[in-house]
Amino acid sequence: MLREHGDLLAPIAAGGALGSLARWGLTTVLPHGGHSWPWATFLTNVSGCLLLGVLMAFVLGPWSQTRYLRPFLGVGMLGGYTTFSTYELETYVLVGHAPALAMLYLLASVVAGIGAAWLGLTLGRVVVLDSGREVVVDGIDPDLEPDPAPDQGRGGDR
Numbered sequence: 001m002l003r004e005h006g007d008l009l010a011p012i013a014a015g016g017a018l019g020s021l022a023r024w025g026l027t028t029v030l031p032h033g034g035h036s037w038p039w040a041t042f043l044t045n046v047s048g049c050l051l052l053g054v055l056m057a058f059v060l061g062p063w064s065q066t067r068y069l070r071p072f073l074g075v076g077m078l079g080g081y082t083t084f085s086t087y088e089l090e091t092y093v094l095v096g097h098a099p100a101l102a103m104l105y106l107l108a109s110v111v112a113g114i115g116a117a118w119l120g121l122t123l124g125r126v127v128v129l130d131s132g133r134e135v136v137v138d139g140i141d142p143d144l145e146p147d148p149a150p151d152q153g154r155g156g157d158r
Contacts, residue, residue, distance in 0.1 A: 011068045015076020023081050035097045038090040041083060042109055048082035049113040053120020054127075061128040 023044050030040035052074060059070045087109060094102035 008068065008071045011072035012076040012079075015072040015078075016080035017076075019077040019080025019082075022077075023083060032090065034090070034093045037101065037105060038087075038094075041086050041090055042105070042112070045082050045084075045087060045109060046112045046116045048078050050116035050120040051081075052078050053117040053122070054124040055120075057121050057124025057128050061125075062131060 023040075026044055027040040030043070032038045032040060055070070055073055055078070059066070059074070063069055091102050091106050094105060
């Protein structure tokens with residue numbers, strides 16, 4: 001696997017370094033003491049979900065043929081920027097001090113993250129469609145795949 005994808009290590013590492021620095025910068029601007037809402041982690045993860053949604057619209061559309069962009073931005077930069085481990089640790093610490101706040105943080109992070117990813121994908125699709133290029137959906141590129149035969153509809157029985 002490393003032989004086939006070894007050339008992706010540098011873009012992933014560079015993106016990860018940049019994403020981690022961005023997260024660190026946000027935590028210095030919005031420090032968290034452990035007894036209140038962890039705004040830096042919440043904003044980091046929600047904005048990361050939004051950006052990942054936008055990125056997916058582009059890598060499934062006009063940027064689908066780029067080899068290094070998705071590993072650099074998606075795996076590296078956004079992977080280094082977002083943080084599940086800090087989210088879990090902050091939730092654990094909050095449970096000891098403010099259980100109701102911990103539960104709210106736990107649920108709000110998941111709901112806001114899913115909503116942000118959906119919004120990002122939707123906004124990205126609008127931009128891509130405005131550019132005249134359709135987004136690949138379910139692995140099917142409308143510009144490359146012929147329509148199915150009339151008797152072989154896509155998922156009619158699902």
